[in-house]
Amino acid sequence: MTILTGQQIAGEGLTGWAFFYNSLETRIATPNFxxxxxxxxxxGGAAEQADHHPDVDLRYSYVDIRLTSHDEHGVTARxxxxARTITALAADDGLQPASDAVSRLDLALDTPDRTRVLPFWEAVLGLVPADEADVGLDLIDPADRLPDLWFQPSGDQEPRQRWxxxxxxxxxxxxxxxxxAVAAGGRVVSDExxxxxxxxxDPDGNNVCLCTWEGRD
Structure with missing residues (x-):
């Protein structure tokens, strides 16, 4: 199947679902376990019938759901x-998906030589090389518990932020x-x-990027 772009997914009008570069994700608040x-x-029953299975995380007061087509390394029409099926199932119980409570964390290490440091982080974190189709990612957790890791070229002059x-x-x-973030003492370094x-x-100068799907298609 064809991988959908962020703009195509936005055009589907999936209320309460967020798109993060290769997945659709949502959180459905529940009154109890x-x-x-x-x-x-x-x-689970709907997924079996469709032969397409989401990643589901059940907690006491919510259910997190992640949808991706693993064979295509992205989001497709299925x-x-x-997502529409899950939204309908939630509505049957008076529940609804929400995108404001979900996010994805990736870690990036700025280094002048990724080949020198990558094997160490692969070993110490128990990660594995990402598929070539996962553009921009270098290492992933096969258990899908730790953040994805990628390496970004940097200069070799100290001091510099590494992570x-x-x-x-x-x-x-x-x-x-x-x-x-600004109210908490931070500042916007660049919106270029x-x-x-x-x-x-942050107030000490440590950088973080807020990322969205927009402007990437």
Whole structure:
């Protein structure tokens, strides 16, 4: 199947679902654990029928859901269909998906020589090389628990920040997050590449990027 672009996914009008470069994600708040379990069971039945299975994380007061077509390394029409099915199942129980509560964290290491340091981080974190189709990623967690890791070229002059975070959020959440970060003592370093990403810094000058799908197609 064809991988959908961010703009194509936005055109589908999936209320409450966020797109993070290769997945659709949402959080459905539930009144209790039993309600969450019942929702997961309903999703499981629909997934079996469609032969397309989401990643589901059941907690006491919510269910997190992630949809991706692993064989295509991205989001396809079948993920959109499954998202609509899950939204309908949630609505049957008076529940609804929400995109403001979900985000994705990637780690980037700035280094002048990725080949020298990559094997160490692969070993110490228990990561594995990412598929070639996962553009921009170098190492991933096969258990999908740790953040993805990639290496960014840098100069070799000290001092310099080595690690930085890439936080993927829904575009609608960017301005509230920017406002909160600045109110907390941070600053916007650059919006040159917005809306793909904004660079922020904490009061000590440590950088973090707020990333969205927009401006990348």
């Amino acid at each position: 039993a309600a969450g379990l019942a929702l997961v069971a309903a999703i 993920d959109v269909r499954m 930085h975070h890439d936080v993927w959020i829904d575009p609608a959440e960017v301005q509230p997050r920017l406002d909160a 590449h917005a809306p793909a990403y904004w660079v922020l810094a």
